Amino acid sequence: MNVDSWQSQLRKGAAELVVLSLLRGRQLYGVELLDRAGGSGGIVSDGTLYPLLARLEREGKLAAEWLLPDEAKIPRKYYRLTAEGEALVAEMQPVWRAFSAFVDAAIEERKHDPAPARPRRSLAERARA
Secondary structure (H helix, E strand, C coil): HHHHHHHHHHHHHHHHHHHHHHCCCCCCEEEHHHHCCCCCCCCCCCCHHHHCCCCCCCCEEEEEEEECCCCCCCCCCEEEEEEHHHHHHHHHHHHHHHHHHHHHHHHHHHHHCCCCCCCCCHHHHHHHH
């Protein structure tokens, strides 16, 4: 696996959490979500955002409605979390925080302890000893 492939997998894994988190306590339309979750180094692209929104809406995590804001010339589809979506993101965020804290700690530990690990004997080698 190369870094690009690995990074793609990281983004796929985090996209749902990012979208749900951005919608906590507010409603946004697709382009607003894309601006907040995309951009340089962002998590989602338009090719991944809209299928994700459709899936979350089908699953009952999001509700959507077409609105025509005063400044807009065409209607926009605004998304908001349902009660089920709110509950899901409330469960996902602490899991992510614990996961990312563990990864950060592992990276920092290696940075501060650059000595190579001692070779370990395999179970077969231990049995022979």
